[in-house]
Amino acid sequence: MTHTETHITDYRVYGWVLFALLVLTTITITVTWIDLSALTVLVALMIASVKSFIVLKYFMHLKFESRLFTVFVVMVLSIYLLVIGLTFFDYLLR
Amino acid sequence: MEIHRDDIGARLGMWLFIFTEILLFGGLFLVYAVMRHRYSVEFHQAAHQLNAFIGTVNTVVLLLSSATVAMSITAVQRGEKRKGVLLLFITLLCAGVFLFNKYLEWGHKISIGLYPGSDMMIGLKHGYILFFSLYFFMTGLHMLHLVVGSIILTIVMLKIQTGSINPGKYTLLENGGLYWHLVDLIWIFLFPLLYLIT
Numbered sequence A: 001m002t003h004t005e006t007h008i009t010d011y012r013v014y015g016w017v018l019f020a021l022l023v024l025t026t027i028t029i030t031v032t033w034i035d036l037s038a039l040t041v042l043v044a045l046m047i048a049s050v051k052s053f054i055v056l057k058y059f060m061h062l063k064f065e066s067r068l069f070t071v072f073v074v075m076v077l078s079i080y081l082l083v084i085g086l087t088f089f090d091y092l093l094r
Numbered sequence B: 001m002e003i004h005r006d007d008i009g010a011r012l013g014m015w016l017f018i019f020t021e022i023l024l025f026g027g028l029f030l031v032y033a034v035m036r037h038r039y040s041v042e043f044h045q046a047a048h049q050l051n052a053f054i055g056t057v058n059t060v061v062l063l064l065s066s067a068t069v070a071m072s073i074t075a076v077q078r079g080e081k082r083k084g085v086l087l088l089f090i091t092l093l094c095a096g097v098f099l100f101n102k103y104l105e106w107g108h109k110i111s112i113g114l115y116p117g118s119d120m121m122i123g124l125k126h127g128y129i130l131f132f133s134l135y136f137f138m139t140g141l142h143m144l145h146l147v148v149g150s151i152i153l154t155i156v157m158l159k160i161q162t163g164s165i166n167p168g169k170y171t172l173l174e175n176g177g178l179y180w181h182l183v184d185l186i187w188i189f190l191f192p193l194l195y196l197i198t
Helices: A011-033 A041-061 A068-091 B007-040 B040-049 B052-077 B083-111 B126-162 B171-196
Strands: none
Touching: A011 A041, A011 B052, A011 B171, A041 B126, A041 B171, A068 B007, B007 B040, B007 B126, B007 B171, B040 B126, B040 B171, B052 B083, B052 B126, B052 B171, B083 B126, B126 B171
16 A cells, blocks of 8 residues: 555634635725726736645645645746746847 | 555646646636727626626635535544534535526526626627636536536545545545645636626
């Protein structure tokens, strides 16, 4: 058997995580009512990133998995951010 | 004789698959980003056509469904079979609500002639065509994932019921859950980028 020290998360933890995600959703919606012009996209993306971080860490169990999983996720996201960066570098300086 | 099993390996495999999905949607988000930069005014105006209320309801529904999937893992680990099945059933119900809302949303757009390739859409400005094409393609692909996820979770739910997913063996539930959270994760970005930035 390969069942090594399984972590059982309490229901309440997920309840709080859900609550936090709903609060963040409310903030995202409220922020769009305020006109931040150029910053709107940035703020929306920042809140979405915080939400994804919570989903990845708690719902997707990265917090309790081996570090290897987190390293992989960070690598993939870094590559993706690099691609976005390079694309805009090319696009804006054409 | 004991059959060899590698749960961590199975989950790692699922994660590798999720990475390919992230890059698939990532490509679309990249197109969105560049086109939004190029046609910022038109994207801005076109987004007003989307129903932010339905978008918000679907966001809440998806978050709730993600929480219940996560909770069902706890239930199965603790051997609370009925609870596990019930929680997954709530998830599937949420998926149904999501799809129904999408039906209303898309149905309305199609009824007024707004869909890729329609006469109305061809007549629109370039930025509008791009926005609505991306909207239909990205939410459509997301919806396809949601349908697939629902099928997987239905199978998982039945397997919990029959006992082939049990406190000693529940990797399929974990991997199905990971897939479902991915669907949620993508929506977390789709929602503000398509519906809210008006």
